[in-house]
Amino acid sequence: MKLREFAKQLGLSPTTVSRALSGYPEVSEATRARVASEAMRLGYRPDINAVRLKTGRAGAIGVMMGRSGEIHFAEFVSGMAQRLETADTDILITPITAHNDDDEIQAYRRLVESRRVDAVIIHSPRPQDPRIEMLNSLGVPFLIHGRSETEHVHAWLDIDNEGAVRRSTDHLFDLGHRRIAMINGLRGKTYSIHREQGFRLAHQERGLTADPNMMVCDKFSDESGFRHALSFLERANAPTAIVAGSTMTALGVYRAIRSLGMTVGRDVSVIAHDDVFPYLTAENMVPSLSTTRSSMRAAGTRCAELTLQLIAGRAADEIHELWPVELILRESTAAPR
Amino acid sequence: MKLREFAKQLGLSPTTVSRALSGYPEVSEATRARVASEAMRLGYRPDINAVRLKTGRAGAIGVMMGRSGEIHFAEFVSGMAQRLETADTDILITPITAHNDDDEIQAYRRLVESRRVDAVIIHSPRPQDPRIEMLNSLGVPFLIHGRSETEHVHAWLDIDNEGAVRRSTDHLFDLGHRRIAMINGLRGKTYSIHREQGFRLAHQERGLTADPNMMVCDKFSDESGFRHALSFLERANAPTAIVAGSTMTALGVYRAIRSLGMTVGRDVSVIAHDDVFPYLTAENMVPSLSTTRSSMRAAGTRCAELTLQLIAGRAADEIHELWPVELILRESTAAPR
């Protein structure tokens, strides 16, 4: 059913019907009510593509998805969806071919220039991330989930990664640990750098220097947690505590500790960052896992909100949110023997 | 840059330019090459919304996303993306408000009637799923990831859940187990029903009857695995083996077994279905987990392909794929003591 046809059935002009449905004020209440109820009854719904062409709005926010299994992705997007379901805005997932930076840049360019999306959300930036300059020059509103250090203006929402690791490391120091290892996230990502800073800072505050051999970068997975923890614990001067990048990493760390006949918490303390996944909870691990916690889903919801504000015209340089993380102490951290 | 403007710069009509870019045969090779290279140089790209309006194609496939944390979601979508990145087709994520069936039906209706998508993919159907009749009556191509039993025609791709559980249960019988418990997926979903059938069938083939008290339905999570396994193992007549719904569930099952001072494999055998997640591998668990395996990512890629075929006009009733699953025996299954 098209507007023309629908309007004719109502004995009104397309103009009036369009105005009635879009909530313009110059339509009488009586007409508006009639149009609304008839639209419902007859099932008329504007062709979104015609609307988009005419208004220039795409009605969608683009989210770039890397190729690797992104453990955070579902939660984040699900959080976004929660905010967007009342906003008549869709989420567009775009695969990143990205065998190199140029490919990725091209993917963004295509997305924006073909007017598929009104705004873009980007994850896990690096300090000097070329995507930011690119999106800036394309003139499309965008939000960074995470942070960057480029001089280019960008709206961002990030969690306090530095503070998180500083506090968890500090907690381990408080318990009496002196040799602490960290299994960080992907090398080069800003969040990994911030976490490393937090790690170093906590050491400095105690007059210590973080040992580069006690820090490693890798993806978040059970397997990498296991491998690196094992490597740390088999050394001559093994750490008595490990800071893990995610609960998934912590699973592997637990496994490594057990495989050496040791006990988590008693022989080796473990603390991790928890993004709060419904299918794996730190509290239920054995022993329960001490964590710094921040909800990925909540971040998704808020990022959607901020992106809507960007689209509505709010200035990017006034959108900066740094979320604190909670420190939750459980059984996996204790004084060294 | 619009078509008009771009065509003028080339000294051609919009018609010819459009045809050159869309690959129509009636354009000379020389012209086509010039148009293509100039489009690249000047950065002309058709406004996707105008194209969509004119052609009636939305250039997107809709994927419904439930509210709960969908552990499979990212992998599946990532698999889809792999196929779609060369197809100029986007993935549209639509949140399901769904406090009830009607809400959900309305969400689909909105999506389809506003012409946002050319086709829809649906997950985890129930045997009599009202969404199938609804999508049929809306006349939109759709693919079911999973299966249903309605008489309404529907294209589907599913894994052999019945066969998977039948084989894993059979394997446990072969090892000498006689009391086997199963932690199944969500009640009412077709895949859970099929798995239960597989479980019963394996029993029947041995002249046994599956004990209803040894079967439970729940979501896939570490926590539910733990809770149900514990409940099973603390009974008077405890099972000597457990069939788990997912690797995540198996994590919880392992934990429960350990918490009772028992050893996985030796005291209690465990086998699970593995959808292959990059961040948690069955092989790396301790002891390594026996599984039936099927790649969620591969399913996503294939579903995307089949959906493109549906859009291209292939009949829904000739698209039925039942994927076999691999049985991979590792250390978590052994003869009972």
Add this chain to the structure above:
DNA sequence: GCTAAACTTGAAATCGATTTCAATCATACT
């Protein structure tokens, strides 16, 4: 009763592409 102001409504232009139909040009054949 007349005019101004405030409400409502509609006609037509517009968004930026695709595609039908017609026209032109070059080539081949008798």
Add this chain to the structure above:
DNA sequence: AGTATGATTGAAATCGATTTCAAGTTTAGC
């Protein structure tokens, strides 16, 4: 040379909405 054929190109209609501008209708004020 003249015509039929095939290969290229372009003008204009079209997709289905929104929105500008103009016009018609009430209401209010004096």
